[in-house]
Amino acid sequence: MERYSIDQDSLWMSRALELAHKGLGTTSPNPPVGAVIVKDGVLLGEGWHEKAGELHAERRALNHARLRGHGDDLKGATMYVTLEPCSSYGRTPPCTDAIIEAGLSRVVYGAVDPDERHSGRAYTILKAHGIRVRSECCATACELFLRPWVWSIQHKRPWVRAKVASTMDGRLTRAGLKWLSCQESIRFAHQMRLESDAILVGGNTLRTDNPALTIRHSYREVPRIKQQPWRIVMTMDSTSLPEDAKVFTDKDAERTLIREDVGNLRAMLQSLYEEHQVVNLMLECGGRLLRKFLEEGLVNEWVQIVTPQISGGPDLLVPGYYLPTERYFEQEELIPSGKDIIVRGLIR
Amino acid sequence: MERYSIDQDSLWMSRALELAHKGLGTTSPNPPVGAVIVKDGVLLGEGWHEKAGELHAERRALNHARLRGHGDDLKGATMYVTLEPCSSYGRTPPCTDAIIEAGLSRVVYGAVDPDERHSGRAYTILKAHGIRVRSECCATACELFLRPWVWSIQHKRPWVRAKVASTMDGRLTRAGLKWLSCQESIRFAHQMRLESDAILVGGNTLRTDNPALTIRHSYREVPRIKQQPWRIVMTMDSTSLPEDAKVFTDKDAERTLIREDVGNLRAMLQSLYEEHQVVNLMLECGGRLLRKFLEEGLVNEWVQIVTPQISGGPDLLVPGYYLPTERYFEQEELIPSGKDIIVRGLIR
Numbered sequence: 001m002e003r004y005s006i007d008q009d010s011l012w013m014s015r016a017l018e019l020a021h022k023g024l025g026t027t028s029p030n031p032p033v034g035a036v037i038v039k040d041g042v043l044l045g046e047g048w049h050e051k052a053g054e055l056h057a058e059r060r061a062l063n064h065a066r067l068r069g070h071g072d073d074l075k076g077a078t079m080y081v082t083l084e085p086c087s088s089y090g091r092t093p094p095c096t097d098a099i100i101e102a103g104l105s106r107v108v109y110g111a112v113d114p115d116e117r118h119s120g121r122a123y124t125i126l127k128a129h130g131i132r133v134r135s136e137c138c139a140t141a142c143e144l145f146l147r148p149w150v151w152s153i154q155h156k157r158p159w160v161r162a163k164v165a166s167t168m169d170g171r172l173t174r175a176g177l178k179w180l181s182c183q184e185s186i187r188f189a190h191q192m193r194l195e196s197d198a199i200l201v202g203g204n205t206l207r208t209d210n211p212a213l214t215i216r217h218s219y220r221e222v223p224r225i226k227q228q229p230w231r232i233v234m235t236m237d238s239t240s241l242p243e244d245a246k247v248f249t250d251k252d253a254e255r256t257l258i259r260e261d262v263g264n265l266r267a268m269l270q271s272l273y274e275e276h277q278v279v280n281l282m283l284e285c286g287g288r289l290l291r292k293f294l295e296e297g298l299v300n301e302w303v304q305i306v307t308p309q310i311s312g313g314p315d316l317l318v319p320g321y322y323l324p325t326e327r328y329f330e331q332e333e334l335i336p337s338g339k340d341i342i343v344r345g346l347i348r
Numbered sequence: 349m350e351r352y353s354i355d356q357d358s359l360w361m362s363r364a365l366e367l368a369h370k371g372l373g374t375t376s377p378n379p380p381v382g383a384v385i386v387k388d389g390v391l392l393g394e395g396w397h398e399k400a401g402e403l404h405a406e407r408r409a410l411n412h413a414r415l416r417g418h419g420d421d422l423k424g425a426t427m428y429v430t431l432e433p434c435s436s437y438g439r440t441p442p443c444t445d446a447i448i449e450a451g452l453s454r455v456v457y458g459a460v461d462p463d464e465r466h467s468g469r470a471y472t473i474l475k476a477h478g479i480r481v482r483s484e485c486c487a488t489a490c491e492l493f494l495r496p497w498v499w500s501i502q503h504k505r506p507w508v509r510a511k512v513a514s515t516m517d518g519r520l521t522r523a524g525l526k527w528l529s530c531q532e533s534i535r536f537a538h539q540m541r542l543e544s545d546a547i548l549v550g551g552n553t554l555r556t557d558n559p560a561l562t563i564r565h566s567y568r569e570v571p572r573i574k575q576q577p578w579r580i581v582m583t584m585d586s587t588s589l590p591e592d593a594k595v596f597t598d599k600d601a602e603r604t605l606i607r608e609d610v611g612n613l614r615a616m617l618q619s620l621y622e623e624h625q626v627v628n629l630m631l632e633c634g635g636r637l638l639r640k641f642l643e644e645g646l647v648n649e650w651v652q653i654v655t656p657q658i659s660g661g662p663d664l665l666v667p668g669y670y671l672p673t674e675r676y677f678e679q680e681e682l683i684p685s686g687k688d689i690i691v692r693g694l695i696r
Contacts, residue, residue, distance in 0.1 A: 166517075167518075170517045170518020170665060302516070308680050308691070309676050309677065310674075310695075312668055317516075318660050322661040323659060326658075327658040341682060341691065
């Protein structure tokens with residue numbers, strides 16, 4: 001006899017997913033995960049993963065329940081977690097152990113662990129300890145949310161999100177105007193920075209705009225533990241970069257990296273993942289470098305802030321001849337943003 | 349004691365505006381107007397203006413009421429009409445006469461007649477005959493709807509609506525693909541043709557695409573009295589046009605006009621208005637000619653069908669250097685259309 005209907009499961013899983021969002025931008029190379037513990041329809045505790053090396057969402061939810069005086073109630077309770085619990089020793093001990101020790105009687109999780117060595121293992125282990133398990137509850141939502149992390153595991157390179165701002169006729173900038181986008185869109189762009197591990201620009205952008213590339217106007221409060229994203233400057237010749245650029249001289253200067261491997265973007269991406277645990281990379285580069293990423297099929301997601309203006313002019317969003325293959329969007333989203341329109345989609 | 353509250357007025361005016369829409373595309377140089385007659389909350393008759401030289405909406409609504417056996421009920425009834433009734437002899441006798449003769453006791457209208465010689469005259473005349481009058485009910489909606497006609501009266505040239513289809517990066521076409529837009533967007537574009545008096549293309553478009561420029565897939569049923577829109581071909585040299593182009597050889601060939609005055613677009617527009625009663629002109633030309641219209645500030649409305657694709661390539665939506673002044677949008681509308689997005693706005 002199940003105490004919780006399927007609808008109850010989806011409801012609690014939504015809360016777990018909400019918690020998972022709080023980890024966006026701070027957990028890499030780990031995934032952002034959320035968990036809640038429920039008994040007889042009452043929330044005992046909840047938690048999310050904040051940072052690699054620290055407690056997983058499952059253990060934080062258990063601790064939270066104990067802290068609230070619900071230690072004894074954990075027996076027979078249900079845990080909802082957005083990703084299959086880990087079952088092996090990493091930087092922290094397996095969450096399956098903690099679940100078993102706490103005496104939970106049911107575990108509901110969203111996405112299956114994408115690592116083939118572990119996927120489905122928690123299911124087997126928990127079952128073997130007499131715990132009822134439901135896998136793939138709200139799986140689509142959980143998987144969509146986790147896709148940058150899954151991508152990075154499978155491809156050993158970051159999920160690349162291009163952020164561009166253009167006019168209706170595909171121009172990047174207008175002479176003499178620094179910001180085309182409205183305030184709402186600028187906050188949206190800063191929110192994207194907050195959710196990124198690194199931001200990439202070309203040497204030209206540095207010379208022309210001298211951007212700080214720091215998080216200053218995001219919608220969400222910047223978590224205490226969030227470091228400024230890595231600032232990656234790509235250039236053919238690092239001696240040509242202005243030494244007094246903000247990214248080299250501000251208080252976060254140690255978060256700036258120069259990369260000269262423009263000729264092999266794929267290898268560059270792999271090294272960002274391996275050496276600096278970059279899972280979410282945001283491109284804020286100009287049209288020429290953006291085009292190189294598109295040509296090599298290295299862009300996963302496209303976020304375009306469109307200003308309702310017709311401009312003309314030389315600075316094209318994507319300059320040059322036809323791209324080798326068309327880049328269609330999937331799972332488009334249309335977001336009104338002040339006077340602008342934001343179009344977001346995955347690139348096929 | 350008013351029998352109809354203000355909310356009742358707005359409700360019946362909405363119906364009149366709905367009827368006015370049925371005239372879109374067939375009434376030029378007259379405005380599309382709708383009218384309903386109501387007594388004690390019951391609709392007696394309704395009508396809309398179909399075509400210049402034929403009955404106005406007011407007389408059609410009166411006739412409709414009589415045809416339905418409500419001739420005697422007209423005394424004491426209220427008429428709702430989207431535009432101030434005409435008070436002078438044109439191709440038909442003044443509607444104010446018909447209203448007075450029918451014995452209506454109240455008239456509610458939307459927009460005031462924009463012609464200074466007539467504006468407010470119906471108000472005075474009807475009042476003088478003891479008829480209660482309310483002016484400017486739902487005026488904003490009625491004026492928005494009538495703006496192309498008002499524009500044409502005030503400027504003696506058509507309201508110009510540019511229809512363009514582009515990729516996300518502002519490319520017009522992609523090599524080898526005739527239609528970028530999805531079926532829904534094509535129907536939308538044909539609906540725009542239905543609402544236009546003329547469609548303008550350049551000689552290049554004729555040579556490259558050989559379009560028919562006829563209404564074939566519109567959402568609304570094509571009214572029996574709707575002629576195919578004029579097809580205007582602009583060229584520097586008419587001898588260079590392909591004689592076997594569809595617009596010269598199909599059954600609507602007499603609806604095709606060639607214009608060589610590319611050097612003076614404003615004068616060309618004025619002659620279209622004066623000689624052919626073109627109030628609503630739709631541009632379906634390529635980037636270069638479109639740019640000329642933009643440069644000279646001759647575009648009133650912009651309708652862009654955006655296909656969620658990044659393409660690159662040589663065919664820019666608006667080629668060339670910065671436009672002399674930025675063209676910002678007002679009263680933007682965002683219309684999802686199949687996989688496409690349609691952005692519609694007035695150009696400041």
